[in-house]
Amino acid sequence: MAPPHHTVYDGANQNGTVVELAAQEKLQRPDVLNADDFRRQGKQVIELIADYYGGISDYPVHPNVTPGFLRKLLPTEAPACPEPDAFTSALQDVRDIILPGLTHWQSPRHMAHFPASSSTVGALGEALAAGINVNPFTWAASPAGTELEMVVVDWLGKALHLPNSLLFAGGGGGTLLATTGEAILCAVVAARDQKLEQISVGRIGDLVVYCSDQTHFALVKSARIAGIRRDHCREIRTCRANMFALSPMDLHAAMKADVEAGLVPLFLCATVGTTKTAAVDPIGELCAVAAAHDVWVHVDAAYAGSALVCPEFRHVIDGAEAVDSFSMNAHKWLLVSNDCCAMWVKKPRTLIAALAVEQEVIMTDRASEGHDVVDYMDWNINLTRRFRALKLWLVLRCYGTDGLRDHIRSHVRIAEAFEKMVEADARFEVVTERMFSLVCFRLRSPEPDQSGSEETANALNRQLLEEVNAVTSGPYTSFANVGGIYMLRWAIGSTLTEERHVADAWKVVQERASAILCKMESINASRA
Amino acid sequence: MAPPHHTVYDGANQNGTVVELAAQEKLQRPDVLNADDFRRQGKQVIELIADYYGGISDYPVHPNVTPGFLRKLLPTEAPACPEPDAFTSALQDVRDIILPGLTHWQSPRHMAHFPASSSTVGALGEALAAGINVNPFTWAASPAGTELEMVVVDWLGKALHLPNSLLFAGGGGGTLLATTGEAILCAVVAARDQKLEQISVGRIGDLVVYCSDQTHFALVKSARIAGIRRDHCREIRTCRANMFALSPMDLHAAMKADVEAGLVPLFLCATVGTTKTAAVDPIGELCAVAAAHDVWVHVDAAYAGSALVCPEFRHVIDGAEAVDSFSMNAHKWLLVSNDCCAMWVKKPRTLIAALAVEQEVIMTDRASEGHDVVDYMDWNINLTRRFRALKLWLVLRCYGTDGLRDHIRSHVRIAEAFEKMVEADARFEVVTERMFSLVCFRLRSPEPDQSGSEETANALNRQLLEEVNAVTSGPYTSFANVGGIYMLRWAIGSTLTEERHVADAWKVVQERASAILCKMESINASRA
Numbered sequence A, B: 001m002a003p004p005h006h007t008v009y010d011g012a013n014q015n016g017t018v019v020e021l022a023a024q025e026k027l028q029r030p031d032v033l034n035a036d037d038f039r040r041q042g043k044q045v046i047e048l049i050a051d052y053y054g055g056i057s058d059y060p061v062h063p064n065v066t067p068g069f070l071r072k073l074l075p076t077e078a079p080a081c082p083e084p085d086a087f088t089s090a091l092q093d094v095r096d097i098i099l100p101g102l103t104h105w106q107s108p109r110h111m112a113h114f115p116a117s118s119s120t121v122g123a124l125g126e127a128l129a130a131g132i133n134v135n136p137f138t139w140a141a142s143p144a145g146t147e148l149e150m151v152v153v154d155w156l157g158k159a160l161h162l163p164n165s166l167l168f169a170g171g172g173g174g175t176l177l178a179t180t181g182e183a184i185l186c187a188v189v190a191a192r193d194q195k196l197e198q199i200s201v202g203r204i205g206d207l208v209v210y211c212s213d214q215t216h217f218a219l220v221k222s223a224r225i226a227g228i229r230r231d232h233c234r235e236i237r238t239c240r241a242n243m244f245a246l247s248p249m250d251l252h253a254a255m256k257a258d259v260e261a262g263l264v265p266l267f268l269c270a271t272v273g274t275t276k277t278a279a280v281d282p283i284g285e286l287c288a289v290a291a292a293h294d295v296w297v298h299v300d301a302a303y304a305g306s307a308l309v310c311p312e313f314r315h316v317i318d319g320a321e322a323v324d325s326f327s328m329n330a331h332k333w334l335l336v337s338n339d340c341c342a343m344w345v346k347k348p349r350t351l352i353a354a355l356a357v358e359q360e361v362i363m364t365d366r367a368s369e370g371h372d373v374v375d376y377m378d379w380n381i382n383l384t385r386r387f388r389a390l391k392l393w394l395v396l397r398c399y400g401t402d403g404l405r406d407h408i409r410s411h412v413r414i415a416e417a418f419e420k421m422v423e424a425d426a427r428f429e430v431v432t433e434r435m436f437s438l439v440c441f442r443l444r445s446p447e448p449d450q451s452g453s454e455e456t457a458n459a460l461n462r463q464l465l466e467e468v469n470a471v472t473s474g475p476y477t478s479f480a481n482v483g484g485i486y487m488l489r490w491a492i493g494s495t496l497t498e499e500r501h502v503a504d505a506w507k508v509v510q511e512r513a514s515a516i517l518c519k520m521e522s523i524n525a526s527r528a
Helices: A035-054 A086-101 A120-132 A143-159 A180-199 A201-206 A218-225 A248-260 A283-291 A304-309 A311-317 A348-355 A389-423 A455-470 A499-527 B035-058 B086-101 B120-132 B143-159 B180-199 B201-206 B218-225 B248-260 B283-291 B304-309 B311-317 B348-355 B389-423 B455-470 B499-527
Strands: A173-177 A207-212 A233-236 A264-271 A296-300 A325-329 A341-345 A428-435 A438-443 A478-482 A485-491 B173-177 B207-212 B233-236 B264-271 B296-300 B325-329 B341-345 B428-430 B438-443 B478-482 B485-491
Touching: A035 A086, A035 B035, A035 B120, A086 B120, A086 B143, A086 B389, A120 A389, A120 B035, A120 B086, A120 B120, A143 A173, A143 A341, A143 A389, A143 B086, A173 A180, A180 A201, A180 A207, A180 A218, A180 A264, A180 A296, A180 A325, A180 A341, A180 A348, A180 B218, A201 A207, A201 B201, A207 A218, A207 A248, A218 A233, A218 B180, A218 B348, A233 A248, A248 A264, A248 A283, A264 A283, A283 A296, A304 A311, A304 A325, A304 A389, A341 A348, A348 B218, A389 A428, A389 A438, A389 A499, A389 B086, A428 A485, A438 A455, A438 A499, A455 A478, A455 A485, A455 A499, A485 A499, B035 B086, B120 B389, B143 B173, B143 B341, B143 B389, B173 B180, B180 B201, B180 B207, B180 B218, B180 B264, B180 B296, B180 B325, B180 B341, B180 B348, B201 B207, B207 B218, B207 B248, B218 B233, B233 B248, B248 B264, B248 B283, B264 B283, B283 B296, B304 B311, B304 B325, B304 B389, B341 B348, B389 B428, B389 B438, B389 B499, B438 B455, B438 B499, B455 B478, B455 B485, B455 B499, B485 B499
Parallel strands: A207 A233, A207 A264, A264 A296, A296 A325, B207 B233, B207 B264, B264 B296, B296 B325
Antiparallel strands: A173 A341, A325 A341, A428 A438, A438 A485, A478 A485, B173 B341, B325 B341, B428 B438, B438 B485, B478 B485
16 A cells, blocks of 8 residues: 555635645645555455455354444544555454454355345456446446447346347347336336326326235335325235235236226336245236236346246246336346346337436537437436446356356255255245245244134244344344245355255254244143 | 356256256356455456556547447357356456447546546455445344444544534434435435425425526436426526526525415525536525425535535535535545445434335344344435445545545645646636636637627637547546536546646647637638
């Protein structure tokens, strides 16, 4: 690192102009971007990350800390003048107090959330983009940045077997955003403005959006942000018998009722791989219902979209030719680090109509005059954009679609193996059919409620979850409470997760279950 | 890099299940996250970036390319199976075809946009965050991630001399978002929901937002996204005599007229450092006008907010104690790489009321029970979030507030020096008073229009801009068209820009001006 700069100002004078300095006190400009420092400090960072990956199994997935633990360790303000070799000290603090206070999303025992799957190439692609640090908000502001984005969204769309109509190659087009929330919001706003243009700009209060009670809260949040009334968000009830998928018949009924009440159906968010149970809504049939009311259909495939790289999963989006927009998070299960949500739209002009800039901008660009260039700032909420295309391009190029298939299939296979482990222990059951790499399971209650209620079983599984998550080396586990049933949920997808991790983690669950059941029995025995 | 994985599947069978493999063909799982590969490939990336910084002056700031240039060079789909050592080849492509096709935001001759100022520590902070790749959307999902964010937004707020009421330490609080657009959208939505709760949820069509004709288009875009009618966005006219600042009197008149028309004033976006001329709206007086109508005041200090680290600039936010929210882009001029917009709010509960999740989430967390933890997903649009706090913390810690002041002051001093250069050439004028490090200047017309119109001068400067930007080694320059005057605009702020770059760039402008004026004279002479 450059030697710490000197403080050459002791403040400014009263009228806000910079204090004049004697010649020997010339402004010491901090040397903060320099190739040699970058080489030296960059290697320190690479070593730190490599060590982290090498030792990640040693960390408990979730740290045993209480709120405020880190704030108490840090000063209440930034230093005025950095300590000598501040960068090395700061990296030591990363090792000593920050890493031990994190929930480790790259741990092979992190099963609680859909993954944030890292890869060497994905993480380094982000590092490279941060180093180059361009802002591809218009074509002119970074031509190669914009064009690489256009190329890779088409590459990704083809690799995922999306309909051609969503790709640039087929008249649609895609972009890379931060999150699914952003993608859904952009789609809702595009749909809303298109609809209001048709019916009257004042009727925003009549618009209705549709989803199921399993849809990610991003839909309702987006609709609310876009000014749709909260009581015009229809979260249609699903049921276990139908695998918690949205029923086209129920959707039809809801839309019909709204139309009869003088309201205007606007938007449907269908999900491929819901958060709680990875349920799959029937895209084709839902689109048919939506079409009758000229409703925009968005498909949220945040997690399961990555699985579409395998042709054996293509059927889950049958009928997608009819959708208006589609999004998936390449940062979840496709080895691209946070954040990288790909969104495709069939008619980019609707997106642009809602989100484009009206003002004259401060740049003109002769090279793009007369060309139909893509200015990505008109495709999303943000002006400043990172060069996300770089990491996605590197992942696709360096692992190849075959490599990504193997990656997905290996997790699916581990999930299959885990499902068999659960089925082999009669005390447990797999509650919903395994989809992709998500397994939802629970401990059966040894004493079923006579009323048919699930109360006892639910309490049992709540206790089991708590005890499993309290085991320091244990698997980090989440729950889903669906259709009245409380179940545990393991999403297999962390890049480093292998079958042995799942087998070990399952032993932890079995042991905790045995302890709980044994305690229950002894209590019952003492009562009897 | 790990040896390219083998393709062990030749597809899937018809009913969508994975093909069974013979024992010797066991699934070959790609080895995509491994400490040794990360060390080796990471060092390649560090070398590439260091070389880029070392040689950045050799690139033209803006590449001489036409739309489609890169798309034509790349295949139309991702490879199935990667070539041998694909990572090294890909990095070679970055050097050969991607870097030469970028607009170089780190070039010392990039004056066109407000900077995207890189630093060694800022870029490596992003690399580190990408390697660790956690998702701090709730406290539990990454305790140290959430707490470091809370700590650094307070550090930054104090360093920028913000009122205590906006900091966690003073009952407010901050967060790190991607962009100002996102910050304004969150603020508008919070203000909107608070107001509709008071007046009636159906009156969204009556709400009005206010800004000046100099306000960044992010305000109107955010308001439109939030469902505010386009014709209820008041862009109040400013004038040169008032330095293009928003007049409190005009704001008062606009609000009064709206109230009299039965409309409801909602939101004011005041700017400190407008995009076109770095104008500063008078915060304190505007807040007083807004208060009379219970209007939410947001301050957008995207660019100039960084300058607040210098006490001599504190006066530009006099009266900020009264604002409801404030945002600035640390990625613009404060050495933190894209993206890092800090937003503070006085009453976090209003933000949370508008943006919080209603659904039961899939995790419970015992450690945070009974504590008032911050779950940052409720403070913004997105669920997935990067660990942005890390890079900001590193920048503050390793450069110190004194270092950041020196950095800002050195650019301000260069801008002052440039202003003097312009003033020393009688053919030119500085059009608006220099603010911070932005200089707006133009070539005077040798033949002023008799009507007092600026037509000839504007045409002259349009031509000058075009010719300057056509010089391969020239400074990348933008324009502003304000109050009928077309001017050139240089924002000094790229980390590597030194006075010598500006002096050289100024020679280019002078030479192009001489050539244009000379040609004009000879045409006039031949006409006479």
